Amino acid sequence: MGVTSPRCIAVLGGSFDPVHNGHVALAGYFARLLVPDEMRIIPAGQPWQKQGLQTLPAHRVEMARIAFRHLAVPVTIDEQEIRRTGATYSIDTLRALREELGPDASISFLMGADQLQKLQTWKDWQALFELAHLCAASRPGYGIDDTRIAPEVAREFARRAATPEQIRHTPKGLAYVATNLAVDISATQIRAALEQDGDVASLIPAGVLDYIQQHHLYRN
Template identity: 65%
Template sequence: MGVTRSIALLGGSFDPVHNGHVALGNYFVTLLAPDELRLLPAGNPWQKPPLKASAQQRIAMLRLAFERTAVTVVIDEQEIHRNDASYTIDTLRAMRSQLGPEVSLAFLIGGDQLLQLHTWKDWQALFDHAHICAASRPGFDVAVLPPEVAREFSRRGATAEQIRTTPHGLALLGTNLAIDISATQIRAALQHDEPVTTLVPGGVLDYIQQHHLYKS
C-alpha cells in the first residue's frame, strides 16, 4: 500500500519562535509539498537550560508565527504534556503508532542540529519512524559532519519526491537556507532592549512585548 499523506514535523523549544524556525518550515513546505506541517513544542528539553516562556505562551507565539504558512499547520502538544524529559525518538514512536504505517513523516532540523544528531538518544532509530530532512546555510560542508551522521545521510540520501512517497528511513540535506538565527541571541537582545525586528515575526514580537517576556 502506498503513502496516504505526508506530514513535515518541526520540533523545538520555540523560546521564542523566530524567523529561522519559520524559514526552515517554509523551506521544506516548498520543497516537500507536505499535506501538513506539524509543530512540536518541547516540554522539558534535556540538552538545554530551563525554558523562559510558558508552554501556553510558546504555543500562542507559534500560532502567530505560522499563521501565513501555505499548508495546514497543526500544533502537537504531546511533548509538553509528557512528565519526563522530551526525546525525539519517543515522540516519533508515539506519532507513528498514532498515525499508522502509511504516512510519510519528515522530521525537519537545521544544520546546527544536524551537527549534534549523533548525541541524540537512539538517533539511528529515528529513521525507523521518520525521514530526517536537514537544511543549512549556503556553503555548508558535509565534511564537517560527524562521520557517523555523514555516513547515514550518504547511505539514505533521497529526493523530495522519494521522501514524500515513502513512510520513513531516508535523508535529505538542503544547503541553500540562508538564515542563521538563535533564540539565545534573541533573548539576550530583548533583555538589553536591542532591536530584534529582523529576527522575529512581527506578531510574535508584539506578543513578547505585550506579555513582557524575556525581560529578566
C-alpha cells in the same frame, strides 16, 4: 475509484523560546519542497539538552501559532511534548506520531544545521530513521561532508539520500540535506537583545514580537 496516496506529514520541533524567523524559514523551505498535507509543529516540553526554558508552555504554543499561521500548508500545533512529564526525546515523539498516523504515512522530521551538527548525541539517533525521514538544513555552501557534521551522521545521510518525491511517497528511512537555506539566528542572542531592549524586528515575525511585548516576556 482512484488510489489515494498516503498522507505526507512534516514535523518541526523546537523550544520556540522565542520562535524566530529561522524556524519559519526552515518550515517554509520544506513546506515548498515536500508539499506536505500537514506541518506538525511541536513545542518542546523539557528538552534534555537544554537547561530551563524561560517562557511558560502556553506562551510558546501561542507564539508558534502566530509564527506559523501563514505557511502555505495546513499547520497543527502539537502539544504532546509539553504534556509529557520528564525529559523529552525526539525518538519518543516520533514513536507516538507513527502510532497516531499509521505505518504508511510519510513522516519527515525537520532539523536545522545546529541540530544536524550534534545529531550523534541524541538518544537512539539511528533509530529515528526507523520511524521517519530526516530532512536537515546544512550551513549555506556546506554539504553533508561539512567537517562539523559527525562522520557517522554524514555516512547515514549519504547512504539514505533521496529526492523530495521519494520522501513524499515512502514512509520513513530516507534523508535530505538542504545546502541553500541561509538561516543563522540564535534564540539565545534574541533573548539577550530583548532583555536589553535591543532591536530584534528583523529576527522575529512581527506578530510574535507584538505578543512578546504585550506579555512582557524575556524581561528581567
